[in-house]
Amino acid sequence: MTKSDAERAAVIAAGVVIVVLTAAAFWLSYAHLADVARHNGLAASPERRWAWPATLDLFIVAGEVLMFLAALRARTDWWAIGLTVTGSLGSIGLNVAGVGPHQPLLHYVVAAVPPFAALLAFGALMRQVHRLIPDTAQHLAAVAAAEPVSVERADQPPAPAAPPRTPELPAASPVPAVSVPAALIAHARKVADAHHAATGQLIDSATLRARLGVPAPLADAIAAQLT
Structure with a gap:
């Protein structure tokens, strides 16, 4: 087993544990918030009592x-982070407040643990996702010294031959080759796969240029290699 295979297996195992932990924490928190609603005005309506926690947990x-989608695009969505943190802190606060005053300390701890555990578990998952999708600028710096691979411009026609009987006209200059690091092509393929998974569309040269921060000729050459 290679190092890459081992890392992938570890991430999958951690993801399964985190999903199970998050599901259990959400269920415990949701049920407790339903009890809070029952003791605070919704006792006569079981349907509304069980629907009420969704107004908080769905945030x-x-x-x-949204955070997971941003991670697949190698970006940070602060609006999504704000939604998650606000909803989680609200859930923790309401779970603790629902215990009531003058209760043993462990009652408050038991109420706070499920939503807090769910927040920590998802944060751990996002940390692994961001590590597997490295920042583009850092990756380009790391592969700058890699051995280049010569790639001909695929979108340029061959240079026309000089017309006969006009030797005074110079022949057109040949299209220069664009040198692309092999590691950069591999990274661009990961970016293209993530783009296809997020949008359902193949990545184009303009999107590659924006994502990788490379000149247009280099982006064209990379796009030609990915087709």
Whole structure:
């Protein structure tokens, strides 16, 4: 087993544990918030009592989905982080407040642990995702010294031959080759795969140029290698 395979297996195992932990924490927190609603005005309506916690927990779910999508695009979505943190802190606060005054300390701890554990678990998952999708600028700096691979411009026609009987006109200059580091092509392929998973569309040269921060000729050459 290679190092890459071992890392992938570890991330999958951690992801399964985190999903199970998050599901259990959400269920415990949701059920406790339903009890809080029952003791605070919704005792006569079981349907509303069980729907009420969703007005808070769905903010957490929406924020986590947006954070995961941003991570796949190698970006940081502060709005999504704000939704997740606000929803989580609100859930922790309401779970603790629902215990009531003058209760043993462990009662408050038991109420606070599920939403706090869910927040920490998702944070750990996002840390692994961001490590597997390295920052583009750092990756380009790391592969700058890699051995280049000569790639001909795929979008340029061959240079026309000089017309006969006009020797005074110089022949057109040949299209220069664009040198692309092999590691950069591999990284661009990961970016293209993430783009396809997020949008359902193949990545184009303009998007590659924006994501990788490279000149247009180099982006064209990379795009030609990915097709």
